[in-house]
Amino acid sequence: MVGPYSGYLLRIDLSTGRIRREEIPKRWLDLYVGGRGLGLKYLYEEVPKGTDPLGPENKIFIMTGPLTGSLGPLTGRCCMVTKSPKTGTVNDGYAGGHIGPELKYCGYDGLVIEGRSEKPVYIRIMDKEAEIRDASHLWGKRVYETSEEMKKEIGRHASTAVIGPAGENLSLISCVAVDSHFVFGRGGTGAVFGSKKLKGIVISASERKMELPERFNDAVKKVLKESVMTEANMWAKTDGTPIIVDMSNAAGVLPTMNFREGYFEGASGINTDAIKSRLSRRVACHSCPMACKKKIKTRYGELKAPEYETIGTMGSNLGISNIEDLAKLGALADDLGFDTISLGVTLSFATELTERGIVKTDLSWEDAESYAKMIEDMAFRRGFGAKLADGVRKAVERIGSETSRYALHIKGSEIPAYDPRGSFGMALAYATADRGACHLRAWTIADEAFGKMNPYTLDGKAELTKELQDKNSIKWSLIICDFWLASYEDMAILLGAALDKEISVEYLRKCGERIWNLSRLFNVREGFSRKDDYPPERFLKESHTKGASAGKVINIEEYEKALDEYYRIRGWDRNGIPTKAKLMELDLSEEAEKAEREGVSLP
Numbered sequence: 001m002v003g004p005y006s007g008y009l010l011r012i013d014l015s016t017g018r019i020r021r022e023e024i025p026k027r028w029l030d031l032y033v034g035g036r037g038l039g040l041k042y043l044y045e046e047v048p049k050g051t052d053p054l055g056p057e058n059k060i061f062i063m064t065g066p067l068t069g070s071l072g073p074l075t076g077r078c079c080m081v082t083k084s085p086k087t088g089t090v091n092d093g094y095a096g097g098h099i100g101p102e103l104k105y106c107g108y109d110g111l112v113i114e115g116r117s118e119k120p121v122y123i124r125i126m127d128k129e130a131e132i133r134d135a136s137h138l139w140g141k142r143v144y145e146t147s148e149e150m151k152k153e154i155g156r157h158a159s160t161a162v163i164g165p166a167g168e169n170l171s172l173i174s175c176v177a178v179d180s181h182f183v184f185g186r187g188g189t190g191a192v193f194g195s196k197k198l199k200g201i202v203i204s205a206s207e208r209k210m211e212l213p214e215r216f217n218d219a220v221k222k223v224l225k226e227s228v229m230t231e232a233n234m235w236a237k238t239d240g241t242p243i244i245v246d247m248s249n250a251a252g253v254l255p256t257m258n259f260r261e262g263y264f265e266g267a268s269g270i271n272t273d274a275i276k277s278r279l280s281r282r283v284a285c286h287s288c289p290m291a292c293k294k295k296i297k298t299r300y301g302e303l304k305a306p307e308y309e310t311i312g313t314m315g316s317n318l319g320i321s322n323i324e325d326l327a328k329l330g331a332l333a334d335d336l337g338f339d340t341i342s343l344g345v346t347l348s349f350a351t352e353l354t355e356r357g358i359v360k361t362d363l364s365w366e367d368a369e370s371y372a373k374m375i376e377d378m379a380f381r382r383g384f385g386a387k388l389a390d391g392v393r394k395a396v397e398r399i400g401s402e403t404s405r406y407a408l409h410i411k412g413s414e415i416p417a418y419d420p421r422g423s424f425g426m427a428l429a430y431a432t433a434d435r436g437a438c439h440l441r442a443w444t445i446a447d448e449a450f451g452k453m454n455p456y457t458l459d460g461k462a463e464l465t466k467e468l469q470d471k472n473s474i475k476w477s478l479i480i481c482d483f484w485l486a487s488y489e490d491m492a493i494l495l496g497a498a499l500d501k502e503i504s505v506e507y508l509r510k511c512g513e514r515i516w517n518l519s520r521l522f523n524v525r526e527g528f529s530r531k532d533d534y535p536p537e538r539f540l541k542e543s544h545t546k547g548a549s550a551g552k553v554i555n556i557e558e559y560e561k562a563l564d565e566y567y568r569i570r571g572w573d574r575n576g577i578p579t580k581a582k583l584m585e586l587d588l589s590e591e592a593e594k595a596e597r598e599g600v601s602l603p
């Protein structure tokens with residue numbers, strides 16, 4: 001393939017069986033770059049207001065970025081955009097492995113899947129050829145087996161994205177697993193596949209080559225030396241995300257027993273040392289010198305080492321202090337096709353209800369066996385597992401509204417593994433995240449509890465949140481991994497070299513802000529506004545008794561002030577609606593007109 005873009009998408013309609021290759025408007029590539037930006041633009045244009053996320057009208061956009069498949073460091077990840085059945089918002093997620101590069105080498109910048117099949121199918125893409133194949137023999141199988149079988153059927157190197165029983169049974173906390181180790185984790189992506197009777201995708205390119213201008217090699221060498229292989233990023237190579245466990249525990253933000261505490265006595269049993277002492281091998285995404293993923297030896301055999309988010313939400317949050325038991329639980333969750341963040345927080349919610357005598361279950365803190373049984377029941381919607389199968393918001397509807405105070409979510413999405421009472425900016429970051437509570441859009445804790453800013457104030461956090469959200473919007477459009485702290489200058493060097501033209505930092509900044517505003521416009525069109533941008537009650541009213549964050553709560557008046565400030569900096573009104581002037585400034589006037597035609601009143 002020549003150049004950073006093929007300029008084409010592959011579009012597959014599962015209702016009609018029609019498969020076609022179509023050109024991407026050149027202007028969209030200039031304005032949205034790729035990945036998140038381009039996926040959101042297609043979502044905004046093609047998925048109308050009020051679309052049922054589990055209906056045939058919802059679409060799946062699997063997008064690459066201009067650097068995907070190149071030798072650019074940490075650029076091998078891939079983006080999936082859809083409307084979330086979990087939150088009703090936009091949903092973009094990123095998975096490593098090889099699916100993005102394979103798609104690119106086959107000659108496509110993206111894959112659009114629409115409609116709904118009558119019977120189980122999977123999509124097979126080999127070079128330019130694609131077909132929809134029967135998946136009756138795979139339906140009902142778990143993730144690892146499905147992925148292996150699909151690869152075997154193709155008979156050569158291939159990459160897969162598949163769902164397990166949780167996705168088939170339309171669990172709103174199910175995910176799509178890539179190459180059995182990576183996930184499009186959040187937002188119920190597995191249920192979107194399941195609703196289309198799509199068991200998975202397998203992609204294989206016979207030639208893995210991308211020809212870029214000569215200067216691209218020099219640009220790669222430069223950023224590798226000056227920005228990637230530096231002390232700031234080496235944690236990814238030496239430890240990976242489990243290094244955060246001890247940092248979070250020290251800061252009092254490690255979720256413990258359904259976020260009732262932020263300090264866990266058993267943290268040393270599930271931290272990075274517990275993993276490193278059992279290391280069996282490392283796993284890397286395409287063209288990544290970090291290889292941050294790990295496999296560990298356990299008494300249950302070789303297992304995937306849990307990432308920090310799994311450790312925080314399914315480990316300390318469930319009182320589990322043994323890394324081998326936790327890895328086994330994580331592997332079960334992966335094999336059934338669950339998002340481990342939502343799963344862990346849903347299990348901790350149910351355990352607290354059990355402890356308080358509100359419901360009767362066998363769940364008990366520290367008891368990995370009781371959790372394993374419940375996870376199976378959730379995947380197949382059996383017994384009490386049926387009440388929990390869609391996460392905490394749905395569970396509250398099924399169990400009783402008096403339980404809502406124990407349900408930790410924002411916009412329906414369970415809270416990730418940083419308790420904001422030890423790093424207040426995370427409350428604003430979670431609440432203003434466009435896909436519901438998300439730690440990645442603005443990881444303010446790096447500057448707060450893990451950095452130099454005062455973590456116990458919201459002063460200055462509105463600006464920080466906006467800056468990080470915009471930056472990640474463009475970073476995820478190029479699709480650069482979160483674990484490289486790439487600067488705007490780094491991104492400009494790589495993209496400029498790939499396109500063989502000058503790319504300015506100002507251009508990238510504007511793209512990032514445009515993309516964030518487009519996702520807000522989508523959500524506003526769906527009825528979201530200020531009322532949805534608040535942290536859950538527990539963070540406002542209950543404090544921890546132990547650790548660095550003991551006694552702290554988010555003050556609601558200060559939060560309101562920070563939210564006002566955030567909207568003001570964004571150029572939105574007090575209700576969180578983007579103004580026409582801001583949208584015009586960002587070249588979004590056509591999108592604004594479309595929103596108005598669909599009944600949105602823009603200030």
Ligand code: SF4
Pocket residue numbers: 074075076077096097236283284285288289290291292293481482483
């Ligand atoms: S740092 Fe880890 S997640 Fe990121 S690209 Fe490399 S192997 Fe993949």
